[in-house]
Amino acid sequence: MNTLKRYCLSAAIAALSVVNAQAADIVDTAVGAGSFQTLVAAAKAAGLVDTLKSDGPLTVFAPTDDAFAKLPDGTVETLLKPENKAKLAAILTYHVVPGKVMAADVVNVSGAKTVQGQQVDVKVDGSNVMIDNANVVKTDIECDNGVIHVIDSVILPADKSVVETAVAAGSFKTLVAAVKAAGLVETLSGDGPFTVFAPTDEAFAKLPEGTVENLLKPENKQKLIDILTYHVVSGRVYSSDAVAAKTAKSLQGSTLTVKVSDSGAMINDAGLVKTDIDATNGVIHVIDSVLLPPAKGANAQQVIHGAIAQGSQLFNAGHHDACANLYSQTMHQLMDTDLDPSLRHHLTSVMQTANSQHCPTTRAWTLRHGMDQMYARLANK
Template sequence: MTKTRSLYFMGHEQDGEMFNAVSSDANELGAFIFQNHGTAAGTTVELGEFEAGSTLHFAYLVTNGSGGAPTGSLFRTDVEADTNYFAIGDTRSDEASLFTRLGIEDIRNPAHSDFDYNDLIVDVRTTAIPEIAMKTIITGAIASSVLITAPALAQCGGSDYAHKSNATVSTVANASQGKDIVDTAVAAGSFNTLAAALKAAGLVDALKGDGPFTVFAPTDDAFAKLPAGTVESLLKPENKDQLVSILTYHVVPANVMAKDVVKLNTATTLNGQRADIEVRNGNVFVDNAQVIKTDIAASNGTIHVIDSVILPESSNVVETAQSAGTFNTLIAAAKAAGLADFLMNEGPITVFAPTDEAFAKLPTGTVESLLKPENKGKLADILKYHVVNGRVYADQAVKAGSAATLLGKDVTISTKGGAKVNNANLVATDIEASNGVIHVVDSVLLPS
């Protein structure tokens, strides 16, 4: 048995009557619950008792608006196109109840909205009733402080802001029975390939752990976009390490809600590499995958759905340098010093990589001398002075101000007169490799 009630977002005292005049599905959706202006913050409404597993849908009505949300616009959580306008917030629980916060954004034009989904906020509280059902109470956490009115919307016409979010609230028997990330994905029915990949990679137990985790979850359709045979190949036991690398690149070891994701430029993943985050025309992208649904709550974190599989850098430091074509002297020096295997197989490491032009700035004959077998130790010391243990990104390096190298001596990082390592200019930063990160310098660093 599923019973549905709806939350109507109202602007004036007479909006209840106006709703009946402009909406043809008032009887279908259920009773009026909250009024935007007339209902005080903290008001509670008891919705009734439902069987565990029932789904509650909510709606709000714009009864005095224009532009992106004209008068009579009704937005419902059970309509896919309307889910842009709702966001699920933090889920919390006490001994008796599970609380889920639902936020609504009433201005969806990127030029005028702050997209904080706090124009109407309600808490959905579900309480277990032994062997029977759930008692659900809606509490108005904040009476709307930004009212949809004709003057406000007159300034924000144009297309709606496409911020995808999941806004269906499902009752559960009690907080302790809430699904973790893996079970939530399996129950959704559209992440079968992801679930199979997690099992093949041996990551199921990890993602069923305490967390918190944020998972950028590719759908089955997203995996299907990979070249033919890719998924089948990745699922083979001999490719387990590669599969683990890819899957952990989709996981952030923190609970990052959509409202926080849009404030980021990057996110550090369990893989160790950073994924790029960008907002384009109101849509959020992780690398080149678009986020199509957000804030799916699980007991140990949050799921954001993406439309493509994101792939971490698979080339190691040496391979990455080779493909660039401007580090031939550095690679030759690493081989001569016996450090090439280390740079290929160990990690994570950070390399301040001098270009061929940087080596050419050394006094005539210096490079040729260093490459001689009898100078192998001296060459190794110079190269070790360019390598730091751990994956240290540029912002972290600048904040630290110095870094201990493999040689045991520190290099100094500063931004005075431009970003520098000692006296060498940083000309490119944060070049990802499978086992570390590369920062390009325009001079060879020489230990004192």
């Protein structure tokens, strides 16, 4: 019996020793591995050791020493200098995600928001997983305050502002010209963060001829400001957050509607063609149409009359899709005015019917008929 007790006690002590050996935080685990010396040195220089030793939990995508060695010569040495502490901290926290995210969870998402604030992209191709442009080479190294996944390259956060990102893309020349004409460059280059639903040059080209030229005139500056700020939301709102929220209040003051269907996601009646483009002070989502803010305080009958006059010209010229888009935008404008519940229900019903129709001609006629009915009902009030 004494022999059995001694055996059980020895086994218990051995088991406890194994548990204690495994119970290391993220920093100690990285130090013990021996292949993250540069990462550990960088964490110390950035003043992040205490953070990475905290209760967490945290998920770290950890670049190996070989990964840091792939950076251009002198990069690491420059980042380790005291004057670059903030930049180094931003890069390192871009490798950290709040919570304990195991490999099985990582492969089920397309992106993850980091401690730094920006989002890393997650791409899965069979058994290969990439975090931005880095391959995940080892997963699920558990620590007592989180988990480490090993990557083969250092990943870098975006280093351009919203405006700089739009300029560099080359497909937002009209938008950038409009931002300059409206005097909004300094605002959109500020700290933010901002979420911008950015119409492409092709989106602006869909507007009736002469519209952009008129908006760029100095006398129309306030109208241009209202249109542009209607495309901007305060905060860094990623696509998954926008879809979950379903609505977002713009800087212009009016509300944007987020819809998801089998054909894709839409902001009002503009299709989302690319999402989650990070910038230092926000995030950009690309849309295929220009959003027009509602005419607050305007007479609804005047709005309808003007839209029908303009839409009729587009329809008669054969631009049925442009006509339908104009009518749809007008209905969204009217929804943001003071309407009684019956008229609001009427507009909602008409727009839902139109959204289910794929033929531009039929869609234009459905919307036109709905506006005619609303105009008549308003006239009888």
